[in-house]
Amino acid sequence: MLPAVLLGVLAALLLSPGLLVGPSLDPSVFVQVASELKHGATLYADAWDHKPPGIYLLYAAGQLLLPFLDEWLVAWLLSMAATTGTALLVARILRRTDVAPAVTWVAAAGAVVAMAQYLTALGGGLTEPIALLPLTAALALAVGTASIGRLLLIGALLSVTLLIAIPLLPGAVAVLAYVAWRPGLRAVPLVVAGGALPALATAGWLAWTGALEAAVDAVVGYSAAYRLTNDAAGWMLSAPVVTWTVLALLFLIGPALLGITAGWRVGGQRRALALAAVGWIGLSLVLFAYQGRFFAHYAIPLAVPLAILAGFGMERLTVVLGSVRAGAPRLAAALPVLLVVLISVAAAVAGGRFEWLPVARDHERSLRVAEAIRAQTDEGDTIWVWGNEPQLYLAAERRSATHYDYLYPLVTPGYTTAEMVADTAADLAAEPPPVIVDAGSREPGVVGFQQLLIPRPLTSDGRDLDILDPLRDFVRGHYTEGQ
Secondary structure (H helix, E strand, O other), X not given: OHHHHHHHHHHHHHHOHHHHHOOOHHHHHHHHHHHHHHOOOOEOOOEOOOOOOXXXXXXXXXXXXXXOOXXXXXXXXXXXXXXXXXXXXXXXXXXXXXOOHHHHHHHXXXXXXXXHOHHHHOOOOOHHHHHHHHHHHHHHHHHOOOOHHHHHHHHHHHHHXXXXXXXXXXXXXXXXXXXXXXXXXXXXXXXXXXXXXXXXXXXXXXXXXXXXXXXXXXXXXXXXXXXXXXHHHHHHHHHHXXXXXXXXXXXXXXXXXXXXXXXXXXXXXHHXXXXXXXXXXXXXXXXXXXXXXXXXXXXXXXXXXXXXXXXXXXXXXXXXXXXXXXXHHHHHHHHHHHHHHHHHHHHHHHHHHHHHHHHXXXXXXXXXXXXXXXXXXXXXXXXXXXXXXXXXXXXXXXXXXXXXXXXXXXXXXXXXXXXXXXXXXXXXXXXXXXXXXXXXXXXXXXXXXXXXXXXXXXXXXXXXXXXXXXXXXXXXXXXXXXX
């Protein structure tokens, strides 16, 4: 019980910066879309985003069940619980392969650090930790004795995983391969059958609400167009983040490399788990390359295979260090381990600060602007934010006047159409919001998103299509500029 509590405390401490500076871009969107659903909006059709539906439904359910809590706090608590639960499942998996208890808990703590440090988690609210919990549960079930009910449940958990975050597909494939090897190929149809139920139920719900076509357009169409925007500059933008992430995870990568050979030599279930973990990591690297861009939170799912391999490696390392004569020789042998840990800590702090500063600056500005919005609007009013600062809706406690809580979908080559822009202008004209906020840059004229009325230099990650004049014309004709 005590180790589980300590893992929860560790997760909460590492995620606590999210409570200080609020959510980053993606979690802001998830929480705001969930809030729109809670108020009766139709997912994708009325409240647009491009992730699978699981995260919005989960956050909306949390908001309904905990109406007395701030909506962002609900998402943060779910992230903390998912991180802790995943680490406990990692410990369970390692215990089932007879890894020493002390090593098991150290590896589980390592998984928490990898998942929850600010560099990767951005203070919580992301899809990856939430989806990683059912995926790790599926692996934990696969490590046990196979039965029809267990195999069906594994399939359902894998399906739920992908309904929350498609980038966890490599892990789902690795778990399915593990099942096919251990119980045998005859088990695969049962896993597939178990996975079909959540997928079909979700598709049926989307069709019933009239959102299925919009869901396919957003999840498939936008994601494909966004990937193409990364071809020009994606890896150049990603290089610093890749460096920080690798160095910050070095404390797990080092023992994990040792764990590959250690798991193979032991054979049996450890060998199967080691191969599944290596496959998970390898397929994830292929997916990173295919996407053409890397963000540090993409590495969160790797915490599980790295921690499993690291558990095998750390157990082997304790044997090696135990065989070295006590005193100065043992200390000298342990120095490389300490050096790796120090490098990871330094990289996590430096990389986390790199990610923290813009979020903190945006949060500070959002609070000031939100105060002004609340003073000029009523509780039931809508607002519209020009740019990509959806946390402003949360801070102001106001809903969006259009389908889009941020404007990337309206500036993405290969996805955005003139009809989408015209529809957005029509939404504004039908019920003009009392306030429109230009949040395209931190101050007038400074480099940022496409200009609204005030000229500014453009910074771009490839999503720079500009057919937004109908929106500018509407704002220019119906609003006066204020501060």
